[in-house]
Amino acid sequence: MALNAAVEPRITAQTRLLVVAPHPDDETIANGLLIQRVRAVGGTVRVLLLTNGDNNPWPQRWLERRWSIGAGERERWGRRRRAELAEALHRLDVPATALQSLGWPDMGVLDRLLQPDPSASAELAAALADFAPDLVAVPALGDRHPDHGAAHVLLRMALATLGRAPILLGYLVHGHDDGTPMPESPVTPAQQATKQHALAAYASQLALSGGRLRRLAERPERHAPPVASGSTRVLPWRPSPLLWPRLRLTAASTSGLAQQWPWHAAPLRRDGQGGWRLEWPAARTEDACFVRLSLALPSPWIFDHWGWREV
Structure with a gap:
């Protein structure tokens, strides 16, 4: 299925925007203005939250004045977020009814993503089928947080199983991406103020990283x-042989398969120009890999040093 990804979205009262957020605050930091644009014209927004952001030990230690964090403390922190x-x-x-949480x-x-069964992409496919968005905002593949890059791949897997292709927009929180951004829409001071007001709800995250998060927003x-x-x-990489013993290569295909290897066991061969070519049978030509x-x-x-790339 070809993605309807190169079209600049026209936002109207009929727009159905799905924001895929790996953690609480991703929806605001990178999509707070987009969400406001959709809501301002009467469009519908749903936020699909993948995790509760409970593996967030340093702010929790700071605010709760504790060092040891067990399962109960993590669960409580997730509820707070x-x-x-x-x-x-x-x-x-x-x-409030626009929030759907998967609890990963x-x-x-x-x-x-690396589990042998396709349950994760199936959950995303079910969420897509239920809401039927025409616009999906998902972390960019080049985002260096491992949850974000993997979320992009899983979302692409899920979309490949559907017969309807929404416009797909990648948003960046951590790192830099090579994609060409769509033209930016005018932003009013009121919209920017509302976005910062929404970010201020995240007291747990602003405690240690307030300056950084405000700059991101x-x-x-x-x-x-x-x-x-x-x-x-x-x-796209030519790593030094000194790193080979410690390298891991992960590959995933929109056909639903994913696998990880130590560098020396990965299905690679030289391309004759100093690079490496992936010779993975699951990477069929017609699939995105x-x-x-x-x-x-x-x-x-x-955070990832190299991260994900589409080849």
């Missing part, structure tokens, strides 16, 4: 269509 999300949506004029593990969206909202697939399967390069090293840094 869900309540903040409900208040942010209220400030954006989105009714925070920092576990990639694990859902002040950026122009740049929604970009996915980069069109080509026939090549050449990887996504690859992710990562380091298997323990680190407090959660």
Whole structure:
């Protein structure tokens, strides 16, 4: 199924916008103005929340004055973040009934993608079929948070199972993307103020990262269509051989398959020009194929260095 991704959306009272948010606050930081535009003309908005954002230990330690965080504490923190999300949506004029939560593990969206069964993409496909959006905002493939990139891939898998293609817009929170953004619509001071007011509902996140989050929310909202697939399967990276023992390659196809290998076991061959070509049987020419390069090293840094690319 070809994505209707290169068309600039025309927002009307008939617009049905689905915002896919891996964590509470993604919908406001990167889509607060888009949501307001849709609501201002009488359009319908739904927010599909993938996780409750409960794996968020440092703000929780700071605000709760505790070091040890167990399952009960995480569950309580997730409820707090869900309540903040409900208040942010209220400030954006989105009714409480517009929130649908899947309850996936925070920092576990990639694990859902790699499960042998297609349950994660099936849940997204069911949500898409239920709401029938004509406009979907999803994290950009180039977003460096592992939950965000994996969410994009799973959403593309889900869309491939449907017979109807909405306009797909990628939004960026962490890192930078290579997609060409759509033209920005004029923003009024009142809309920007409302967006900041919605962000202020996230007291748990502003406690340690207030300046950074406010700067992210002040950026122009740049929604970009996915980069069109080509026939090549050449990887965009040429990692140093010194890194090979620690590298992991992940590949996923819109056919619903995903797999991960150590670099030395990955289905790769030289392309004759110093690069590497993916020789994965699941990556059929007619399917979109996504690859992710990562380091298997323990680190407090959660963001991807290379991240995902479509090949």
